[in-house]
Protein backbone atom coordinates (compact mmCIF):
# COMPACT_ATOMS: atom_id res chain seq x y z
CA UNK A 1 0.00 0.00 0.00
CA UNK A 2 1.44 3.38 -0.99
CA UNK A 3 1.99 5.81 1.85
CA UNK A 4 0.43 9.02 0.50
CA UNK A 5 2.31 11.31 2.84
CA UNK A 6 5.62 9.92 1.58
CA UNK A 7 4.41 10.19 -1.99
CA UNK A 8 3.62 13.85 -1.47
CA UNK A 9 7.14 14.48 -0.22
CA UNK A 10 8.58 12.58 -3.19
CA UNK A 11 6.47 14.48 -5.68
CA UNK A 12 7.47 17.77 -4.10
CA UNK A 13 11.13 16.85 -4.19
CA UNK A 14 11.16 15.81 -7.85
CA UNK A 15 9.13 18.80 -8.99
CA UNK A 16 11.26 21.32 -7.06
CA UNK A 17 13.23 23.62 -9.31
CA UNK A 18 15.42 26.57 -8.49
CA UNK A 19 13.40 29.79 -8.47
CA UNK A 20 14.99 33.12 -9.43
CA UNK A 21 11.88 35.30 -9.82
CA UNK A 22 9.75 36.05 -6.79
CA UNK A 23 6.60 38.03 -6.12
CA UNK A 24 7.00 40.68 -3.46
CA UNK A 25 4.79 39.13 -0.76
CA UNK A 26 6.72 39.07 2.50
CA UNK A 27 7.44 35.75 4.22
CA UNK A 28 6.46 35.73 7.91
CA UNK A 29 9.51 35.54 10.20
CA UNK A 30 7.88 32.58 11.98
CA UNK A 31 7.92 30.69 8.67
CA UNK A 32 11.60 31.51 8.17
CA UNK A 33 12.33 30.30 11.70
CA UNK A 34 10.51 27.06 10.89
CA UNK A 35 12.69 26.69 7.78
CA UNK A 36 15.88 27.23 9.81
CA UNK A 37 14.64 24.79 12.43
CA UNK A 38 14.45 22.12 9.72
CA UNK A 39 17.98 23.09 8.66
CA UNK A 40 19.57 22.97 12.08
CA UNK A 41 18.14 19.47 12.72
CA UNK A 42 19.70 17.99 9.56
CA UNK A 43 22.29 15.21 9.79
CA UNK A 44 25.69 16.47 10.97
CA UNK A 45 29.00 14.67 10.58
CA UNK A 46 30.19 13.63 14.06
CA UNK A 47 27.18 15.60 15.30
CA UNK A 48 29.53 18.60 15.56
CA UNK A 49 26.81 21.01 14.31
CA UNK A 50 29.21 23.74 13.13
CA UNK A 51 26.57 25.65 11.16
CA UNK A 52 24.90 28.91 12.15
CA UNK A 53 22.20 30.83 10.33
CA UNK A 54 21.53 34.48 9.60
CA UNK A 55 17.94 35.36 8.68
CA UNK A 56 17.59 38.64 6.74
CA UNK A 57 14.19 40.22 6.07
CA UNK A 58 14.88 43.93 6.51
CA UNK A 59 14.41 45.76 3.23
CA UNK A 60 17.61 47.78 3.14
CA UNK A 61 19.63 44.77 4.33
CA UNK A 62 18.06 42.74 1.53
CA UNK A 63 19.26 45.26 -1.06
CA UNK A 64 22.80 45.09 0.31
CA UNK A 65 22.79 41.28 0.30
CA UNK A 66 21.42 41.22 -3.26
CA UNK A 67 24.40 43.26 -4.45
CA UNK A 68 26.78 40.46 -3.37
CA UNK A 69 25.02 37.67 -5.29
CA UNK A 70 25.51 36.25 -8.76
CA UNK A 71 22.64 34.60 -10.65
CA UNK A 72 22.14 31.97 -13.36
CA UNK A 73 25.59 31.96 -14.99
CA UNK A 74 24.46 30.17 -18.20
CA UNK A 75 21.83 32.73 -19.10
CA UNK A 76 23.32 35.98 -17.85
CA UNK A 77 21.82 38.58 -17.55
CA UNK A 78 18.45 37.06 -18.53
CA UNK A 79 18.32 34.96 -15.36
CA UNK A 80 18.87 37.86 -12.96
CA UNK A 81 15.80 38.80 -10.89
CA UNK A 82 14.47 42.20 -12.01
CA UNK A 83 13.43 45.03 -9.72
CA UNK A 84 10.08 43.55 -8.64
CA UNK A 85 11.28 39.95 -8.70
CA UNK A 86 13.98 40.03 -6.05
CA UNK A 87 14.01 37.63 -3.08
CA UNK A 88 12.08 38.82 -0.03
CA UNK A 89 14.19 36.94 2.51
CA UNK A 90 17.60 35.34 2.84
CA UNK A 91 19.07 32.66 5.04
CA UNK A 92 22.83 32.83 5.11
CA UNK A 93 24.54 29.60 6.13
CA UNK A 94 27.66 30.27 8.19
CA UNK A 95 30.33 27.96 9.54
CA UNK A 96 31.62 28.33 13.07
CA UNK A 97 35.29 27.54 12.43
CA UNK A 98 35.97 26.91 16.12
CA UNK A 99 33.83 23.78 15.80
CA UNK A 100 33.95 22.72 12.16
CA UNK A 101 35.83 19.72 10.79
CA UNK A 102 37.25 21.19 7.55
CA UNK A 103 36.95 17.85 5.75
CA UNK A 104 33.29 17.31 6.63
CA UNK A 105 31.38 20.54 7.15
CA UNK A 106 30.36 20.79 3.47
CA UNK A 107 28.25 17.66 3.91
CA UNK A 108 26.44 19.38 6.76
CA UNK A 109 25.85 22.46 4.61
CA UNK A 110 24.32 20.34 1.85
CA UNK A 111 22.03 18.41 4.18
CA UNK A 112 20.95 21.53 6.03
CA UNK A 113 20.35 23.57 2.88
CA UNK A 114 18.22 20.89 1.25
CA UNK A 115 16.16 20.42 4.44
CA UNK A 116 15.46 24.16 4.37
CA UNK A 117 14.64 24.22 0.66
CA UNK A 118 12.15 21.34 0.99
CA UNK A 119 10.55 22.87 4.08
CA UNK A 120 10.16 26.16 2.22
CA UNK A 121 8.64 24.26 -0.70
CA UNK A 122 6.05 22.73 1.62
CA UNK A 123 5.05 26.31 2.50
CA UNK A 124 4.74 27.27 -1.17
CA UNK A 125 8.01 29.22 -1.03
CA UNK A 126 10.64 28.99 -3.77
CA UNK A 127 14.39 29.16 -3.30
CA UNK A 128 17.64 29.74 -5.09
CA UNK A 129 20.70 28.24 -3.43
CA UNK A 130 23.58 30.62 -4.14
CA UNK A 131 27.26 29.87 -3.73
CA UNK A 132 28.46 32.63 -6.08
CA UNK A 133 28.60 35.18 -3.31
CA UNK A 134 31.06 37.98 -2.67
CA UNK A 135 31.72 36.56 0.78
CA UNK A 136 34.06 39.24 2.07
CA UNK A 137 31.59 41.99 1.18
CA UNK A 138 28.71 40.03 2.69
CA UNK A 139 30.64 39.29 5.89
CA UNK A 140 31.24 43.02 6.25
CA UNK A 141 27.60 43.90 5.55
CA UNK A 142 26.39 41.37 8.14
CA UNK A 143 29.22 42.07 10.62
CA UNK A 144 30.16 38.40 10.83
CA UNK A 145 32.96 37.72 13.37
CA UNK A 146 36.33 36.52 12.04
CA UNK A 147 35.99 33.01 13.48
CA UNK A 148 32.85 32.43 11.40
CA UNK A 149 32.75 32.15 7.62
CA UNK A 150 29.94 32.45 5.14
CA UNK A 151 29.38 29.31 3.11
CA UNK A 152 26.37 30.13 0.94
CA UNK A 153 23.08 31.98 0.74
CA UNK A 154 19.51 30.74 0.32
CA UNK A 155 17.28 33.32 -1.37
CA UNK A 156 13.55 32.93 -0.77
CA UNK A 157 10.22 34.20 -2.03
CA UNK A 158 6.92 33.06 -3.48
CA UNK A 159 7.59 31.87 -7.05
CA UNK A 160 6.92 34.03 -10.09
CA UNK A 161 8.16 31.37 -12.50
CA UNK A 162 7.58 27.69 -13.13
CA UNK A 163 10.77 26.05 -14.39
CA UNK A 164 10.73 22.49 -15.67
CA UNK A 165 13.34 19.75 -15.99
CA UNK A 166 13.98 17.66 -19.06
CA UNK A 167 16.14 14.62 -19.77
CA UNK A 168 19.47 14.96 -21.53
CA UNK A 169 21.77 12.28 -22.81
CA UNK A 170 25.27 11.79 -21.40
CA UNK A 171 26.77 13.98 -24.14
CA UNK A 172 24.05 16.62 -24.17
CA UNK A 173 24.38 20.08 -22.67
CA UNK A 174 23.76 20.60 -18.97
CA UNK A 175 23.14 24.31 -19.52
CA UNK A 176 19.71 25.48 -18.52
CA UNK A 177 17.96 27.82 -20.97
CA UNK A 178 14.78 29.81 -21.43
CA UNK A 179 12.32 28.92 -24.20
CA UNK A 180 10.49 31.47 -26.36
CA UNK A 181 7.85 31.86 -23.60
CA UNK A 182 10.53 32.70 -21.04
CA UNK A 183 10.15 29.37 -19.24
CA UNK A 184 13.34 27.98 -17.75
CA UNK A 185 14.29 24.43 -18.80
CA UNK A 186 16.76 22.52 -16.63
CA UNK A 187 18.47 19.55 -18.32
CA UNK A 188 19.06 16.57 -16.04
CA UNK A 189 21.17 13.51 -16.85
CA UNK A 190 18.99 10.52 -17.62
CA UNK A 191 18.30 7.98 -14.88
CA UNK A 192 19.61 5.07 -17.02
CA UNK A 193 22.87 6.93 -17.72
CA UNK A 194 23.83 7.44 -14.09
CA UNK A 195 22.29 4.60 -12.11
CA UNK A 196 24.02 1.21 -11.97
CA UNK A 197 22.22 -1.76 -10.46
CA UNK A 198 24.32 -4.77 -9.43
CA UNK A 199 26.79 -4.08 -12.25
CA UNK A 200 28.52 -0.93 -13.60
CA UNK A 201 27.40 -0.60 -17.19
Ligand SMILES: Cc1cc2nc3c(=O)[nH]c(=O)nc-3n(C[C@H](O)[C@H](O)[C@H](O)COP(=O)(O)O)c2cc1C
Pocket residue numbers: 016017018019020070071072073128129130131132133163176186
Ligand atom coordinates in the same frame (compact mmCIF):
# COMPACT_ATOMS: atom_id res chain seq x y z
C1 LIG B 1 25.93 24.42 -4.15
C2 LIG B 1 25.06 25.15 -5.15
C3 LIG B 1 25.41 26.43 -5.53
C4 LIG B 1 24.60 27.15 -6.41
N1 LIG B 1 24.95 28.45 -6.71
C5 LIG B 1 24.14 29.17 -7.52
C6 LIG B 1 24.45 30.54 -7.77
O1 LIG B 1 25.44 31.06 -7.28
N2 LIG B 1 23.60 31.25 -8.55
C7 LIG B 1 22.47 30.69 -9.09
O2 LIG B 1 21.73 31.40 -9.78
N3 LIG B 1 22.16 29.39 -8.89
C8 LIG B 1 22.96 28.62 -8.10
N4 LIG B 1 22.65 27.31 -7.83
C9 LIG B 1 21.43 26.70 -8.44
C10 LIG B 1 21.81 25.76 -9.59
O3 LIG B 1 22.11 26.52 -10.74
C11 LIG B 1 20.61 24.82 -9.86
O4 LIG B 1 20.41 24.00 -8.73
C12 LIG B 1 20.87 23.94 -11.09
O5 LIG B 1 20.87 24.71 -12.25
C13 LIG B 1 19.81 22.84 -11.22
O6 LIG B 1 18.51 23.39 -11.27
P1 LIG B 1 17.38 22.92 -10.27
O7 LIG B 1 17.80 23.37 -8.87
O8 LIG B 1 16.16 23.62 -10.74
O9 LIG B 1 17.27 21.43 -10.34
C14 LIG B 1 23.43 26.55 -6.96
C15 LIG B 1 23.10 25.24 -6.59
C16 LIG B 1 23.90 24.55 -5.68
C17 LIG B 1 23.51 23.15 -5.26
